[in-house]
Structure formats: C-alpha cells, structure tokens
Amino acid sequence: MENESTLKHLIKAIQHGDLCTVRQQLSEHANKQSIIYTHFGKSGDTLLHYAARYGHMDILRYLVEELNMDIEVYNNDYKRALHEASSMSHYESVRYLIARGAKIDSLKKADWTPLMMACTRRNLDVISELLDHGADPSVQNKDGWNSFHIACREGDPVIIQHLLLGKPEVWKTKSKTGRTPLHTAALHGCENAVRILLERCSYEPDEKDSCGVTPFMDAIRNGHIAIAKLLLENHKASATAVDVLGAQPLHQASVTAQDDALSFLVHNLGIDVNTRATKLELTALHYAAKEGHTDTIKNLLGLGADLHARDTKGRSALHMACIGQHAETVRTLLQMGLPDTKDNTGNTARQYAKKPNII
Template identity: 30%
Template sequence: MQDDTFCECLKRLFKAVELDDEQEFVKLYTKVSFDDRLFIWRGRKSRYCNKSDTLLHVAARLGRAWLLRLAVHDGAPLSLTSIHNKHPLHEAAQTGAVECLRILICAVNVPVDPLKRADWTPLMLACAASSPQPITGMNDTSHATSRFVECVRLLLQHGADPSFTNKDGWNCLHVAARAGCREIVSVLLQHSPELIHTKTSNGRTCLHCLTSCQMSATDPYESCKIAQNLLDRFPQLLFIPDACGTIPVFDALRRGNVILASGLLRIDPDKQLEHCDKLGLKAVHVVAESGELDSLKLIEKHLGSGTFESKVALDCVAGIGGVTPLHLACRSGQHNIVKHILDSFRNSSVCDRPLHPLICPLDIRGCSPMWYAAVGSAGLGGTSVTQRICCLKLLFDALLAIPHDPETCSFISDHVVSILSCVSNASIHQVLENFVVDLLHSN
C-alpha cells in the first residue's frame, strides 16, 4: 500500500486534519476502500520514518475531535506510538484537548497510563502543561488552565494512577507543583492525599518543586496559596532537605522570590535560615552567591547584619571552610551584594571593631574575598570578569577609606601581591597593582 498514490492521499489527509477541514477529509477518506482504511489509520506523516505521527496523533494534538470519532467508529487502532513513544492520549492530555481526551479514554482497549519516553503518563503531561502562563493566541489564560484541570479530572475518574513516577522519580504532584497550578494540586491531594509525603529520586518534596519553579517567581501570590495548601496538610515539608541538604526556602531565596520566601519564614524562621546544606552553606551564603539582593535583605531582617559574618564550618567536605557570604559574592561577581554587605559593616554596630578583618576575612586556605574576586570560580576564572573587577574595586575603596597601622598595611599589601601570582587576566592584574600602590601611598 506504500505506492505513490497512497502516499499522496495520506499527505492530503494530514493536510486536511491540520487545516481542520472535516469536509475535505471525509471526501478523501470515503474514496479509500474499506480494506485499505486500516492502512490509512496506521499511516505515518513521514514515509521515511515508521515512528512519526499518525493521523490520530495530529488530531489529538490539535483538538480534532471529529476525526477521533470517525476513527473510533471505524475501529482504528488508537494506541499506536510515535517516535517518542507517545500515544494519541498523551497528545490530547498535553494540549488540554478535553473532548479528544474524553473520546480516547472512553474507547475500548485504550490504556489510561501508557508511558512515553522518560516514563511520562498522560496524567503527568496534563499536570506539567497546566502552568497558568500566557498562551500564544489566547487571551483567557484561566480558560486554558481549566482545560487541563478537566483533563486531570477525566484521567483520574478513569483510573489514572497519580503515584506513577518518571525516570527522575517525579510523580504527578511534583509535576503539578512545579507547574504552579493550584487547582490541579488540590485535585491531586483530594484524590491521593498520601502523595504529599513522596520524594523524587534526589529527595525533593512537592514544596521543593514549587519553590524552584519559574511560576513561583512570575506569580508568587499563587505560589503562596499552593504552599499554604501543602503546609496545612504537612507542615514538616519546610524542614525536609533534599539529597543536597537544601530545604525549600533556599530555593525561593535563590530565585529572588521574596514573597514566597516570606510566607515560608512565618514558621520558625531562625531554624530555616540557620539550616546548613551538605556543603555547609546557610541561606545567606546561597543568596550571596546567587546575587538576589532582596532575598539578602529579607535574611538580614530576620537575623540581623551579623549574619554576614557567618562562616562555613572549617571541616566542610567541599574545601570551602571559613568562607563568608562576602567570599561567595565576590567569586561570582555579585557586586550589588558586596556593596550591601560592606555598607552594612560600615553602618552597623560592628564598626566599633576594626573593619579590615570584616572586609578581608580569610578562609581555611588563607584566601580572602579579594582572592575570590580576582581568581573566580574553579575552572571559570575567565567569566564575569567585569563584575568581579567591580567587586575588587568596592573592596579596595572600603579598605582605602579606613586607616591601617603599618603591620596591617604590610599584611594586606603582601596578601594582594600573593594574589597577583594566581591571576592571568591583565585587567584584574592591573587593578590589583594599582591598589597596592594606592594602599602604600595612603598609609
């Protein structure tokens, strides 16, 4: 049946489906003999790939319910797989084609939980696609979201299992939380409340998934409502670390989602902010390196400016013992964080102590924030050079603004000279040399 006439007919049928031209499709289809119609339904969009889309995949994806009704009436095979092992049911669920989903799911011998590549079920795809983001060509995003909610309800009513996990250990609740769809999270919890206790393969809970999603930053108030729903059922979610030792508030702070982080910090803020991950980093260290100034100010509001002196434990297995937030901000070129911390040191009560130990604390290897700004991250010394130079200049301006005794001046200049031997970038090299000259002249 793979002759040129058949291929041309199939091509025209695909075109009719894509254009939503039911009349043209029926006209072409009725010209095909009954014996050959099965080949039509099994035909692939590409004649060179026997796993490309069938007519049913395209119809389900585009919401062509009329074609699916015809396919069911004619006894077409409804569970053929595409190149990604997707069934038509996957396509309908992923695009929120409610009527197509209903037709397929009510048909005989159509599995409700088929697995596509990476072990995703149709229910997972509906949850993932439900993120209430603006959709091209649609003005009513709430209507778009409601379509996916209806798809989820239909799948659950027909026996879909929300506890199935994909290759990364994510189930439907993790996926829905990451998508940020409050209605679907509620539907899943009402159907299977035990899901709230589950973790992904790397130990992340549904609250982790929520705080690390893009939706939590674009619509933080919606995320707060989802978080409250989760915490009302299982408050301990706040303190459960993932495989890296990260708790949910770290993710919210790292992404700059201050509204969501503030909501989470209503419960035992000190315990959350003083928590250490497996690298020994607290929230203030994480935020300093990510450069989220508003998050840093939120931490300062709860813990005071003294938290900027917080050092990673000396026995840290990652080799960053003694590192402060200032070290980490300098390493990644977060000059806005560096400026805020330096201003805090100058303006707070700590200024009754010598400032240079605060500006240039040494880690376990004897490296200062200046060293971190000059050298950068391991293997990444050539990146963020301009930003790291800004950090160096802020540190140097702060040091030049305070008087030093000869011993301290000598120590700082010797330290900077030692850094010079580690730096290959000419611009940074020049900044360091100029500082040594200015330091010696000022004292």
C-alpha cells in the same frame, strides 16, 4: 511507502480540522493502512497524534471508528494520543479516547503519564476525567516526580486540593534527589500551594534533598520572600540550616544574586552577613564574586560584609572573581581597594585568571 513530503497537505488538513480534505487525501491512496500508520518527522507522530494534539473530534472519530486506527499507537517518544490530548487540555478528546479504551496510565519517554501531562496545563476538567477513570497520581516518572509534584510546581490551588481529596497520601513522595512537593512549590514561588501543603500535609520542618537543600533555601535563593516568611512563621523553618557544602541561605542567595533576600536575611532576621560556610569558610562575598555578581557585592558591602575576608585557603573575593573569570567584578574589587595578595600557597589572584588582561 509514500514519500513524507507528499503528505504534508494531509497533515496540514488535520491540523486545521478539515475532515473533508482528510477524507479526500486518504481516498487517493490505495493503501490507507500504510498511510495512517506512517510516522512523520523526528518525533514519529502519526495522523492520530496530530488529531489528538489539535483536538479535532470529527477527525479523531474518523481515524478511530472508520479507519480502525489503534488508539495505543505511539511515536518515537512512546507518546499515545491520550498523552497528546491531555497535554493540550482537549477535554472532549480525552473523554473520547478513554471511552474507546485508551490505557489510562500509559507511559511515554521518561515515564510521564497522561495525568502528569494534564497537570502541566492546570485543566481541572481533564484532570478530573483522568482521575475518575483510574489515573494514579502517585505514579512516578524516571526522576521520581509524580503528578502531585507537577501540580505543586504549577501552583493551582484548586488542582492541588483536588489531588489531595482523591488520594490524601499523595503528598508523601520524594523525587530521586530527595525533593518533596513542598520544595517544588517553594522553588517556583507558588505561595498558595505552599499554604495548602503546610495546612494539609505533614512535612517535617527543614526536610532536605540530596544536596541538603531545604524548602526555605529554595524560597530564599529564588527571591520568594513571602514564601520564606510563611515557612518561618507556619513551619518553624531554620534560616541558618546548611546544605551538604555547609552553605546557608545567605550564601545561596549570594550565588543567585537575590539582593532583596539578602537584605531580608540580614535586616529582618539578624543573620550575620559575614557568616561563613562550614567547608571552606567562604563568605557570602566570596560566593557573589565567584559568580560575577558585581551589584550583589556592592549590596553585601552595604550590609556590612568584610571586603578583606579570606577563606581557609587564604583566598579573597578577588581570587574568587578570577576563578570565575569575571573581568568586571575583578575591576570593581580592585577599585574598592582589595589588593592582589597571595593565598596560602603563594598564588595571587592574577595567577587564577585564565583570560588575558582579566586583572
């Protein structure tokens, strides 16, 4: 077989859409079939993959019609040409491959279909073409996501509406971790998507994933306050629901250092800043300290957090900062006057620190 390095000019010609050079390069090889089915690089792409990825129709036709290349040839990730064309929004290439009989719901690695790939690019023409030829938006990948999950992550309202129009029940899906498209849209800050889902779909308020997380929690812990308000007003979401660890949105916002969300919860919704998570009775201050969010600690104290609060094990925020090995946070808490006292087992915060001189 021809050494791969000697064929780099052929690959470059395909990438640049230079059909004349492609013809010339292939004419120099006695065994064209061997060359066109060579798998290049770690991904194992063939010439057909390159042509579809870059959307060069003349080269695509040449490979398929003149050289009789199999359009279902796959690379090391089981990607076909239709996956490539769909993921890169090459509408004409998608149309051509479908017309030549490409399998519409072929699965690449992790069980992604061409439609899923298209939904990552928000190209309505490509998505419509796939749907019109039988692509199933309810097919799930290895994580339990379908095309509707992906569309809700991207947040294009036109595409979301189009998928719902084509298959109204497509919203009735959960990932393998129990997450709905509403979770996905809230997590990624897709406000228009959330509006559509609340208007057109029948999600139960505060549906929880396998970790006990609700869409409202997803919105809050990622700082999407407008979506949090929308869920409160239009979906009767709970601002005090707890996850499997007993943490409320207040605690989750402390973990992710969403200071505006914390202010919203305390000032606008009246949440007690010293509310404790039910498992170990950790406060928001404990969570922020463990993650090393010094500015969030200051914000929480400004909101009325108790600097000296202890959990059920007798640990203060200083203990948690040492557990997280956050030297700056430790210094800040000491400067604020939090003493290095012992927990219920007699250990000081210093004894939790693994790094030298952290306290």
